[in-house]
Amino acid sequence: MSLRPWIFLKDKTNREIMSWLGGGAAVIAAGVWAVFVFFHHDGKKSDASTAPAVTQSGTGIASGGNTVINAPVSIGVDEKRVGQQVVDAQKPLADTLEKLAAQVARDKGVEIAPLRAILIKLGEAGVADDNIAKRLDAKADELVKLREEIARLRQGPAELASFAQRAQTLIDEADFDGARATLTAAREAARKLRERSSHYEADFLGQEAKLDHLQLAYRNAAAKFAEAAGLVAAVDRQKQWEFVLGQANELYSQGDEFADNAALADSVALYGIALSLAPRSERTHDWAATQNDLGNALKVLGERESGTARLEEAIAAFRKALEERTRERAPLEWAETKNDVGGALLRLGERESGTARLAEAVAAYRDALTEYTRDRRPLQWAMIQNNLGLALATIGEHESGTERLKSAVIAYREVLKEFTRDRRPLQWAMTQTNLGAVLRVLGERQGSTAHLEQAVAAYHEALKEYTRERVPLRWALIQNNLGVALLALGRTESGAGHLEEALVALREALKEFTRARAPPDWAMTQHNLGNVLAELGERESGTARLEEAVAAYGNALKERPRERLPLAWARSTGNQGVALMLLAERRSDTEMARTAFAQIEAAFTTIRDGGHAPQASYYVTQLPKARALVAKLEKP
Secondary structure (H helix, E strand, C coil): CCCCHHHHHHCHHHHHHHHHHCCCCCCHHHHHHHHHHHHHCCCCCCCCCCCCCCCCCCCCEECCCCCEECCCCCCCCCHHHHHHHHHHHHHHHHHHHHHHHHHHHHHHCCCHHHHHHHHHHHHHCCCCHHHHHHHHHHHHHHHHHHHHHHHHHCCCCHHHHHHHHHHHHHHHCCCHHHHHHHHHHHHHHHHCCHHHHHHHHHHHHHHHHHHHHHCCCHHHHHHHHHHHHHHHCCCCHHHHHHHHHHHHHHHHHHHHHHCCHHHHHHHHHHHHHHHHHCCCCCCHHHHHHHHHHHHHHHHHHHHCCCCCHHHHHHHHHHHHHHHHCCCCCCHHHHHHHHHHHHHHHHHHHHHCCCCHHHHHHHHHHHHHHCCCCCCCCHHHHHHHHHHHHHHHHHHHHHCCCCHHHHHHHHHHHHHHHHCCCCCCHHHHHHHHHHHHHHHHHHHHHHCCHHHHHHHHHHHHHHCCCCCCCCCHHHHHHHHHHHHHHHHHHHHCCCCCHHHHHHHHHHHHHCCCCCCCCCHHHHHHHHHHHHHHHHHHHHHCCCCHHHHHHHHHHHHHHCCCCCCCCHHHHHHHHHHHHHHHHHHHHHHCCHHHHHHHHHHHHHHHHHHHHCCCHHHHHHHHHHHHHHHHHHHHHHCC
């Protein structure tokens, strides 16, 4: 299903046409509404019994459901002709949108007008076409919940009930700005009744926040939840917790979706406050839920930092939640937290030299799958199965065999039977990314160009949904992984075509993976860039590429200290040593050759002592070359 009418409206010329249709004074939003009206009524006149009449006195124009012109006016554009052209051009797309909105409205029992407005907002935000139906369905559920909560407000003091009724009417009419203004007016009225109605003022703020959330304005929503929490702080600890948790969740959404690390850090602090408002001894369920939310925020933040402290804290938070979320008392919540702790263990295990954390992650995922079975909950099963495949593949990278890697490929292909692009586009893209990673490792291990080509194809598939505009950091990760796969493919060929493509992909990744924003990912991409440059430099007669490679490895080492990340340090140090060895040979530089030998030897020793014999084998072959070069250059 293609849902792209708003692309027409995002063009400046088309917006001008739409404004002309409104009489020369309509804003773009009015033009959007005019298009939906045309589409909805199939180009026919509105039913006179339902269209609001607008009257006008004197000379001029009265505008509304009907427009009456009582004096000669020169518009400058043949409205009927232009309007019909728009209708004719957009009718197929409009029918698709209208059918989707109508179907969701019927299924959820909500008005169609706000769904139309939300469709436009999702389009402006760059949400992928195939994800529109899912997002609109979720927004409809939020509208239903919002309606229920506003209905409760109508049961409050008479001075405030009319505001709630008016706000709901405006929401049903898709006038979110008007609804927000009405709720703001209601809040001001409630302020005058603070002594006996602070709850109502806070609840109106909460509804405003949820309207902001509907339109992806997470920071605005967080600010309103914060104010609501302050209003009830002195009178209702439970409600204060709810609003503080809402504020934290909005900032988490901001940080997770828009790569805003400052928002994530703020959410972590707020989850800590929420924990103090829900003591374990009094409200175990709320306490455990808050611990789980805290763990997720710490995990996402930890993934973007070079250290491991945040990931350790995330694991601790999840394990505290599991003390109350037991399988006997809350089996699905237990399984949810097991999956979450598995993710934190996996990320930590990727940065450590051993595989103990990775084995713990595998165990956690398998625990979660005992409750989230494929028969009972296929989509949740697919998500956890995908995570399990990632953990198995990561362990497989540390081993010399390919059994775990092949098992991971099978697991991912089963997941793709549930995570189809039509039903779950982002999850489909995520699984394609993970499949590409394991196919790349298999291709390198087995010298199989077929596997490497499949890996490249999987990454290109993932990029169809993971766009830079929508998910910049995920887009960058796929660009990095694509670069690594292209490098592996380039090493099997005599030409440099795939190697040059790899350079482009990695430099694209660095546009989003900056050192300030995501230091571990920046370092990883710098290391991979060094690998491509070194491969090209070895094939060329000059030294420019080798010099760039040495610099790239040096950048990577700025975020890969030996004491904290010994395995990553060893890889970057050893590879830099190999590049220096090639450079020393071309320059006949004895001191540089000695440095290269020392670096390769240090890398080999660190990796071997860490129990990663397969990864140390590369440096075993490079050590004799470095030693021989030193001996050759030292001869008088």
